[in-house]
Amino acid sequence: MALNDEVRSYWEQEACGTQKVVVGEIEKFSREWFEKVENHRYQVEPFIHSVAQFTRHHGKKLLEVGVGAGTDHLQWARAGLDCHGVDLTDEAIETTRRRLEIYKLSSNLQKIDAETLPFEDNSFDVVYSWGVIHHSEYPEKIIAEIHRVLKKGGTFIGMMYGRYSIASLKMWISYGLLKGKPWRSFTDVIWNHMESIGTKAYTVPELQSLFSSFENFEGTPITTPAELNHLPKFISRLIPSSWGFFIAIKAQK
Numbered sequence: 001m002a003l004n005d006e007v008r009s010y011w012e013q014e015a016c017g018t019q020k021v022v023v024g025e026i027e028k029f030s031r032e033w034f035e036k037v038e039n040h041r042y043q044v045e046p047f048i049h050s051v052a053q054f055t056r057h058h059g060k061k062l063l064e065v066g067v068g069a070g071t072d073h074l075q076w077a078r079a080g081l082d083c084h085g086v087d088l089t090d091e092a093i094e095t096t097r098r099r100l101e102i103y104k105l106s107s108n109l110q111k112i113d114a115e116t117l118p119f120e121d122n123s124f125d126v127v128y129s130w131g132v133i134h135h136s137e138y139p140e141k142i143i144a145e146i147h148r149v150l151k152k153g154g155t156f157i158g159m160m161y162g163r164y165s166i167a168s169l170k171m172w173i174s175y176g177l178l179k180g181k182p183w184r185s186f187t188d189v190i191w192n193h194m195e196s197i198g199t200k201a202y203t204v205p206e207l208q209s210l211f212s213s214f215e216n217f218e219g220t221p222i223t224t225p226a227e228l229n230h231l232p233k234f235i236s237r238l239i240p241s242s243w244g245f246f247i248a249i250k251a252q253k
């Protein structure tokens, strides 16, 4: 099976952030269900608002690559952008469509593999992609497509995983050290055990090189509450943000 087919079947089972521990027995696609998903997302990833700055882009034309459950897509639509969104799965497109319908908002949503984007060159003011590109077989193809569809001066905002992070170390302890396989690399455990198969993670210089066709690249590592939650407070306070699993990215065409 091609890697992106395996990635698709993984994410078809459940849109990101809609697992039972979050929504319990609440009726799927009800307003209450969506609100649970939204509250949970911004509790565990509170920094998304300051990275995305949704309302700052009011009136702009936006493409979101990998909408997932559509929680951030809802914020873009609420902020008054002309919204377009793509995802590899029917589950993500349907969840996002139902979510916007509840709030009487709209977006042009399409199920496609973002390695090829069905949009004209120089079409969007903003392209946003949070936690998506590293799942694809050829991330560099998605980045080249994002560059192509952005207008000159347009902005990419996103997040990709960081390799040398607390989350990676925890995964290595679980799947390498404690399984008697300390020789496994961070790359290997992330590829095999982080969400869908084939997940990649990067250093900031590697991301800078992937985004070399863009101007004004900024890669900012962020430690997540999930990374720090099992550590004693006095230790977690000492951990620098450069050890964070999320690398927020901003770059311009």
Ligand SMILES: C[S@@+](CC[C@H](N)C(=O)[O-])C[C@H]1O[C@@H](n2cnc3c(N)ncnc32)[C@H](O)[C@@H]1O
Pocket: 004, 007, 008, 011, 015, 016, 017, 065, 066, 067, 068, 069, 070, 086, 087, 088, 089, 092, 112, 113, 114, 115, 129, 130, 131, 132, 135, 136, 137, 195
């Ligand atoms: C971790 S989820 C993130 C979803 C959402 N951006 C969020 O932050 O909750 C990854 C999403 O990326 C989508 N995805 C993975 N590879 C893709 C590709 N090649 N093209 C489009 N979407 C893709 C998956 O279907 C899934 O919905």
